[in-house]
Amino acid sequence: AQSVTQLDSQVPVFEEAPVELRCNYSSSVSVYLFWYVQYPNQGLQLLLKYLSGSTLVESINGFEAEFNKSQTSFHLRKPSVHISDTAEYFCAVKGEGGSYIPTFGRGTSLIVHP
């Protein structure tokens, strides 16, 4: 069985401030990890993913996440947020070689204030 915990349901920040959205997972096998972003009334879009190799992965719009196996975490960070980053962010885990079904966290609402 696998599970994902997103510790913060809502994270308010001011524009240009740094932000970290936390994600912890549990799994009995090796994992693949994903962050998705959802804008209002839209579907989920892949932001970045970790499959193997470098533990630090980056997106094209300045987000990054680091896979930490010892702490079973995959926190999402951005050094300077924009108003347009306001959205719901979902962390997801898939077990390697096992279930093909991703398990999602409950989501973190990032609210960027001017």
Next chain:
Amino acid sequence: NAGVMQNPRHLVRRRGQEARLRCSPMKGHSHVYWYRQLPEEGLKFMVYLQKENIIDESGMPKERFSAEFPKEGPSILRIQQVVRGDSAAYFCASSPGLSGDTIYFGEGSWLTVV
């Protein structure tokens, strides 16, 4: 548009009616997932299908809900005798079917039961 296509985007049904939600996966994808999103509850897995085969339906309610993915045509999520509690956003996702694959989401179908 080569993405995952869902329709209708919005559907209103009276209690007791049937709702049918359709999903066409991305080109080249043979695996489809259905998730339900309720306010404050994140994404809940419902069912995972391959062409003509249900692989995992552990998240499907035992009654009134069914899903299929025929050899030809879109995947269908069918909800019979809808109740107010079925009001939610229903998301379809697809993948090529390997364990490390990213799953890609459609824009969702918003069901409102009045």
